[in-house]
Amino acid sequence: MTVDTTRYKIVLVDDNIATLSQGKSLLKAFFMVFTIKSAAALFKHLEHDIPDLILLDVEMPGMDGFEAIAILKADIRYRDIPVIFLTSRSDEASERKGFSLGAADYITKPFSGPLLQKRISNQLLYKRVEAAVRDSSGSLEVMAGEITKANERIRMLLDKTPLCARLWDSDGKMIDCNEAAVEFFGFMDKEECMRRYSELYPEYQPDGQLSVEKVKKCLDKAFKEGKYAFEWTYKMLDGTLIPAEVVLVKVEYRDGYIVAGYTRDLREQITLIKEMRRAELAEESSKAKSRFLANMSHEMRTPLNVVLGITGLMLEEDTPAPDYKENLMKIGAAGNTLLRLINDVLDISKIEAGKLELTPVTYEVPSLLNEIITFSMLRIEDRPITFVLNINENLPYNLYGDDLRVKQIINNLLSNAFKYTKKGTVSLGITAEPDRSMSGQVWMNITVSDTGIGIHEEDIKKLFTDYYQVESETNRKTEGTGLGLSITKRLVEMMNGEISVESEFEKGSVYRVRIRQKCYSTTTIGPAVMENIKNFRYTEDKKIARNKLVRTDLSFAKVLVVDDMQPNLDVAAGLLGKYKMQVDCVLNGQGAVDLIKNKKPVYNAIFMDHMMPGGMDGIETAIAIRNLGTEYAQQIPIIALTANAIAGTEDMFYSNGFQDFISKPINIMHLDSILRTWINPDFSFAKNGKM
DSSP states (O other), X not given: OOOOGGGOEEEEEOSOHHHHHHHHHHHTTTSEEEEESSHHHHHHHHTTXXXXXXXXXXXXXXXXXXXXXXXXXXXXXXXTSOEEEEESSOOHHHHHHHHHHTOOEEEESSOXXXXXXXXXXXXXXXXXXXXXXXXXXXXXXXXXXXXXXXXXXXXXXXXXXXSEEEEEXXXXXXXXEOHHHHHHHTOSSHHHHHHHXXXXXXXXXXXXXXXXHHXXXXXXXXXXXXXXXXXXEEEOTTSOEEEEEEEEEEEEXXXXXXXXXXXXXXXXXXXXXHHHHHHHHHHHHHHHHHHHHHHHHHHXXXXXXXXXXXXXXXXXXXXXXXXXXXXXXXXXXXXHHHHHHHHHHHHHHHHHTXXXXXXXXXXXXXXXXXXXXXXXXXXXXXXSEEEEEEEOTTSBSEEEEXXXXXXXXHHHHHHHHHHTOSSEEEEEEEEEEEOTTSTTEEEEEEEEEEOSSOOOHHHHTTTTXXXXXXXXXXXXXXXXXXXHHHHXXXXXXXXXXXXXXXXXXXXXXXXXXXXXXXXXXXXXXXXXXXXXXXXXXXXXXXXXXXXXXXXXXXXXXXXXXXXXXXXXXXXXXXXXXXXXXXXXEESSHHHHHHHXXXXXXXXXXXXXXXXXXXXXXXXHHHHHHHTTOOHHHHHSOEEEEESOOOTTHHHHHHTTTOSEEEESSOOHHHHHHXXXXXXXXXXXXXXXXXX
């Protein structure tokens, strides 16, 4: 509704001539303006002309504005004239008094034209509407009837909806609810629901907001924007937490606006989503394992093809070919590849069974670094890759932890970097810093970076998943089980550490690892040792020396080897024969028991396969030997030869009469360590023939 203001009469009353002049200048384009200098003059003017609105100064000599409005409102002729007070000093008490006497509005001087014009127009519009309502009193009953019908429709919509529904006013007070809300929340009736509804608020919502603060923000948004939806968690009267979706809608209600809120229980939907996600994960896991098995088939058949193919070619030669040593080296390399594949599978098996344990020892960091460098130089031999070391000379010289697993973590990361870097640079950085939360411990910070093929952003989150390899044409051409990074992550977590990766496709990757290690000394590597480490290079001489083991003369000793396969006996006898000792072999457990029972000859140790089908297996044979009862049978060292390195087998050996074990294929360095531990000339039974 608009108002034609030009025909309205306005009287401006003020004792200040400047105010009268300013007011008339600002309003004359919109209204008929009369200026009067005092309240007494106002009443004389009213006797012959009634204005549509009066602008009245509060502070005037003689009769002030408060006295004047009191007279106006007491006179039936003038009481309906809107009065707007003008004041240069506004305060709450003055405004309260003016409004109590009947003032329609307050304007503070000095005033602006648009403000003054708008305030006057609002009061004139209100007066016109009020007059129209009075003149149309007969239609008020019709209007009331329509409002009643509208309210009934709102009530029907509230009660008939199957969703929980509540109504809130602009102050955030619940003014109504439906029966569905009463039933859902477990109240006795609507009155209890509205009275105790706030008890359904947990202190905090899952997003961390206080419930009372969040509900206020959501209601404010609904009143402002017209509609607002959000997730909410209820704490039911019995303490059960229920996730829900709430939709707030602003609606007209009676003489204003309210917000209707509708709640949808999300428990069933969340359960369905979880089940779908579990199914997706199961399908992804199944596909990953299928890919893993297919990949493992390829990975294992490739080196097996080398072993069997070259062996077949060598067998066809009547005399050793000139390249037989090179062929043997290829067979050995293929065998080591197979061994790495098997070790990865065994490690993940132990981890999943919860049987993988750390074995901490005090170790020298420089020795660890030299072994890592040796491994790295072997991997990049004859390849266009630069290997860069960024080792801090302030690294502790000695640390206490599982050095083998630390080395495995670093080597796995380096293997990954070498695998996906055809040419360029691979860098290894290691620093240490005190762990301020735990005395005597340090954080070992390991960084491996490369300039290789990199990883797509969507693949990064899958990197540490079991059996996973990044799917790309480039990566399918690389070797590996897809377990290396998964194993690395598990090992890092076992050391209370963390691992992360940053990568950009076709530009390279950076892996960062933090692991805890104990440190009981302040001695550091120092610049001299660090210089030696940096200058270390894997030369041909070192390669030759690595394959030449200085063996101890054990010609005084006699050992017994028990295995149900003759080729395994031949391998073991050949390796043990290098120590110049006497080696006897038997193909079954009973033969071993008979030899020990007869005490001829007397052996310094027994090496026995723990799985021998068709008779007594290794464990049964070891128990039978111990049960012979003689001091010799009780004390002779029995070493298990096993191809089973699955989690828990070590404990099985130790609890069934074995002193130690060595895994097949037999590692020469491990065998040497076993012999140095258990074969010695002071074994009285063997040395003196004492029974």
